[in-house]
Amino acid sequence: MADQTLDVKGLNCPLPILRAKKALKDVTMGGTLLVLATDPGSVKDFEAFCRATGNELIESTTEGNVFSFVIKRMS
């Protein structure tokens, strides 16, 4: 269970990443953010985003056309 949830279903690139960056500011260090997206590019985008920002992508799953990411705030 993540500490916070961000629903960006229906939003196109790059909005899911921008919204996630903003939402992570409200997550405590070491806390987690669950992101729900439908943009098919988001799987690779969130991998790259976490690698670039030093945050940890601890889970990436797909169910139907919904992609779920759990990000642990590390920076």
Place this chain on the structure above:
Amino acid sequence: MAAVPLYILLCSGEHEKIHMAAMMASVGAVSERPVEVFVSMNAIMAFARQKPDTNRYRGGAFSDLMKQKNVSDSITLFRQGRELGDLKIWACSMALDVTGWDEDRLESDLFDGALGLTKFLSDAEGGQFITL
């Protein structure tokens, strides 16, 4: 290791190119990468203050599709990049001179000021440089 800064020279007034610049600038900035954008030539026209959205962006078939699909506004993406990361946007001093515009004719709270090309190119040495 620090990310290589990204420098975007935006000259085109085409909606598609302005939007790509906005996407690259905002994503770069939120990915902890310093980004600077130099707005010149026809591109400066799209940044006029309080220009109606209906005629701010001129483009081709893909521009029409973006408007139909309510794709995020380019100026809004630039603003979000500034809010969330290290993004600077400069107005080309030559473009301001040619248009006869002062900086207050540009979208408010978006630009860091006017700059000459020589300074922008000098700052961009060692960074990744993209022209649109």
